[in-house]
Structures are given as C-alpha cells and as structure tokens.
Amino acid sequence: MAAGSILTALESPKWKARMKSSKAPKPVPGKKARRRAVVGQPPPGDGKRPAQREPEDGFDLAVLSPRETGLPFVVYILQDMGVVPDMRVEVARSARTNRSETVKVAIRPNVRVTRGHLDAQELVVLTQWVELNRDTLIKYWEGEIEYTIDAIQALQSISPST
Numbered sequence: 650m651a652a653g654s655i656l657t658a659l660e661s662p663k664w665k666a667r668m669k670s671s672k673a674p675k676p677v678p679g680k681k682a683r684r685r686a687v688v689g690q691p692p693p694g695d696g697k698r699p700a701q702r703e704p705e706d707g708f709d710l711a712v713l714s715p716r717e718t719g720l721p722f723v724v725y726i727l728q729d730m731g732v733v734p735d736m737r738v739e740v741a742r743s744a745r746t747n748r749s750e751t752v753k754v755a756i757r758p759n760v761r762v763t764r765g766h767l768d769a770q771e772l773v774v775l776t777q778w779v780e781l782n783r784d785t786l787i788k789y790w791e792g793e794i795e796y797t798i799d800a801i802q803a804l805q806s807i808s809p810s811t
Contacts, residue, residue: 711797712744719806720778721771725751726800729790735763736790740775754779756786778807 713724723746725739739751752765760776767775779786782804787793789800 710739711801713801713804714744717801717804717806718778719808720774724775724778726786726789726804728792736787737763738775738779738786740767740771756783774807781805781807 710725710727713726715721715723718724720740723741723744725741725748727733727737727739729736735755736757737753737755739748739753741751750765752767753763754767754772754775755761755763756779760772760779762772785794785800785803789797794800794803
C-alpha cells in the first residue's frame with residue numbers, strides 16, 4: 650500500500666468514527682501526555698496509574714550466598730533503577746524466597762530495616778558487613794561499578810564467628 654493511500658485511509662470518515670469510539674484516552678488541549686513504562690503487564694483499563702511495584706526479579710540485583718558474605722542469610726545487592734527510593738540491600742533465609750518476601754534494609758545514611766523483620770543479632774552482623782562493603786555497595790547502586798561480577802569480586806566476606 651502506498652504512503653498516500655495510507656494517509657487517505659486515515660482521513661476517511663469511517664476511520665475517524667472508529668477512532669472516536671475507541672476507549673483510548675483523548676488528548677487534552679494544553680496538557681502534556683504522560684509516558685507510561687510498560688513491562689510485562691498491559692496498562693490498566695480504568696485509566697488509573699498502577700501502584701509502583703518492586704522491580705522484576707533478577708533485573709536489578711545480584712544474589713549473594715552466605716558462603717560469599719559470611720552472613721547467616723542470602724543478601725541481594727541492588728542497582729538504582731529509579732524504582733526503589735532508598736539505597737538498600739535485601740535479605741532472605743533462602744535464595745528461593747520470593748522477592749516480595751525479602752527483608753528490605755536501607756543502608757544510607759545508616760543501616761535500618763524498612764520492611765520485614767530481622768532479630769537484633771542478624772541486624773548487627775548485617776550492619777558489620779554493610780560497613781565493610783559500603784563503598785562497593787554505593788558504587789554498584791549508583792552505577793559507578795557497572796558490571797555485577799565486578800561488584801561481587803570487590804565485596805568482602807565477614808568471618809562467620811563475628
């Protein structure tokens with residue numbers, strides 16, 4: 650189909666009538682359109698903006714085993730993808746834990762649990778590990794360390810007896 654015939658088809662009364670009956674939002678004069686990032690889900694049918702969710706598993710993080718950290722749990726280190734408001738790590742009892750069930754721990758300006766629960770001793774050892782690796786965690790979060798493997802190699806383990 651030639652470009653001229655496509656334009657003619659789009660200008661036809663039949664096409665315009667179809668577009669008017671569409672449920673797509675109509676532009677409002679003088680107002681800029683909002684962009685919507687769509688990742689794996691269709692936009693909501695009611696036109697309301699969806700609640701902000703956690704990033705998809707594996708997209709923005711690296712999973713560190715207790716063997717790599719010296720901690721009694723799995724640690725997820727994250728890069729800033731513009732979704733999570735605080736610089737944080739996440740911890741879980743197992744690597745098979747759903748991301749929504751991890752304990753969220755902000756690490757800046759100080760180490761504190763923001764969602765979930767750690768007992769006092771777990772928070773103490775996690776704080777020690779974060780302090781030992783703070784520079785690397787910040788550089789990874791901010792993208793200064795671009796590759797996950799480089800971040801993992803730079804991280805230090807604490808001794809299991811700590």
